[in-house]
Amino acid sequence: MRWTFKTLCLVMCWPAAAWAARPFMTDDARLTTAGSCQLETWTRRYSDRSEIWALPACNPTGNLEITAGGASLRESDKSHSTDAVLQIKTLFKSMPTDGWGAGVALGQLRHSSHAPAGLEQGQTYLYVPVSVSFANGRWVSHSNLGWARDRASG
Numbered sequence: 001m002r003w004t005f006k007t008l009c010l011v012m013c014w015p016a017a018a019w020a021a022r023p024f025m026t027d028d029a030r031l032t033t034a035g036s037c038q039l040e041t042w043t044r045r046y047s048d049r050s051e052i053w054a055l056p057a058c059n060p061t062g063n064l065e066i067t068a069g070g071a072s073l074r075e076s077d078k079s080h081s082t083d084a085v086l087q088i089k090t091l092f093k094s095m096p097t098d099g100w101g102a103g104v105a106l107g108q109l110r111h112s113s114h115a116p117a118g119l120e121q122g123q124t125y126l127y128v129p130v131s132v133s134f135a136n137g138r139w140v141s142h143s144n145l146g147w148a149r150d151r152a153s154g
Contacts, residue, residue, distance in 0.1 A: 026129075026144050027089070027105060027129045027144055028131045029091060029095055029100075029101035029103050029129040030131065031059050031063065031064075031091060032057050032059040033059065034063075035062075038058075040069075047076075049074060050073070051071050055085060056068065064088060067085065067086070067089070069084075071083040081112060082112055083110065083111050084112075085109050085110075086107060087108075088107070089104070089129075090103055090104060095131050095132075096133070097133055098135075098137065101130070101131050102128060102130045103128070103129055104129075105125075105126070106126045107124070107125055107126075108123070123150050123151060124148070124151070126146055126147050127146025128145050129143070130143045130145075
């Protein structure tokens with residue numbers, strides 16, 4: 001029965017077709033350890049722009065992770081903009097070794113350039129991360145299903 005559930009989860013996570021846009025990030029159904037913080041950082045370089053991201057996350061209660069951070073974006077024409085992210089995530093079920101876990105995350109991304117007030121872009125999003133552990137924890141599959149509302153397009 002356990003292997004049937006895991007096999008079903010793996011098959012459901014194997015895409016026949018995928019609809020996604022950059023940045024192709026997938027979150028896991030895990031939280032930072034209770035009472036601690038972590039810092040996720042990365043940089044991206046394209047031919048015409050670069051991004052530097054920093055997303056600190058803290059878990060003050062044991063089952064609530066709060067992330068507040070952002071990015072600095074530079075275009076080849078020397079323009080500059082910033083992104084700000086605020087997100088909360090909690091788990092419905094913690095993932096044991098060779099088991100599965102699931103949670104929910106709610107957040108908002110704001111993108112502002114040097115545009116007139118009220119023209120900032122952004123997105124409000126909600127997703128359910130599901131993680132499944134295999135082979136004594138050596139393999140973990142992560143899937144996210146969610147909703148996003150773009151501020152500019154509605």
